[in-house]
Amino acid sequence: MPCSNCHRHGHHCVIDLDISSSCSECIRRKVACDGGDISARLFNAMKESRRLEDEEDAVMKDFAELQSRLTRIREQRRHLRKRQKELFDRGMSDLSKEIRGESSNSNGESSGVINDEVVAGEGSDDWLRELESMSPGALERLAASVGQGSDGANPQSLS
Template identity: 40%
Template sequence: MMPCSNCYRLGRECIVAANSRRCKECIDQKVSYNGSDFAAALARNMEEEKKLEEREEELTDKLISVQGEIISVRRRRKVLRTRGKELFGRGMVDFEKENPPTSAPPAQSSFAAQAAPSPSDPSLDWSTLDPSLLEGLSLQSPTLSR
């Protein structure tokens, strides 16, 4: 008689109990017994292995398909990016043709003109300035030293 899987793994003799269909080791360890049903257990094992192989092949096919789609999307995105850069460049050329740059310097804003009064400006009250602010300033012309 073929030993059950449990007894085979443990290297023990498989002895079926008198009042049971299972061996004493399987009863004591509370595991399923497959000694007398060895052929059926082997068939179930082989069937499960076959199902797993089929599932693996199916998933491998899906993986290959998805990888192909990813490559396709990346190529299309690259083409679109290149086309977008080209369109932007053409748009800038058209914009510059329609709006040529002027050679005159940009005009000062009205705020900047108001913020810097000249000494001859009557709105500047020189009496409000503290003369001690001018003490640290050198009134001599700057010289370059080498």
């Protein structure tokens, strides 16, 4: 690689590092030569470039692992939300049946018996819709505040 002086003037640059760190043209002209420095800087730049490539490869590998992990976590979270919804819907269905006074026989069929404590009338459907729209946590707090529900029902069974 030519030194800055030889490059600027278009001269042929020859450096013999055993004799000097300056090129023959700079020695002849008696000017400062950066030919030896350029070689060292080029070597250091190439070394730094290799180090950055290795670091980039390591980061890309870590990124791929994190992306795979993120995909797996998102799939688990999606499955958990689906399961939560199923459990909540089942709990709300059971609670709705209990409020309406329906009891299940051993076959799981509803007998359709109306509980005397439930007062049918205006607004009862609105109350049921509101209850069905409650989150599982709010439903548990409601059941706990009522005192373990009616007939010793456990509010934890709804979640």
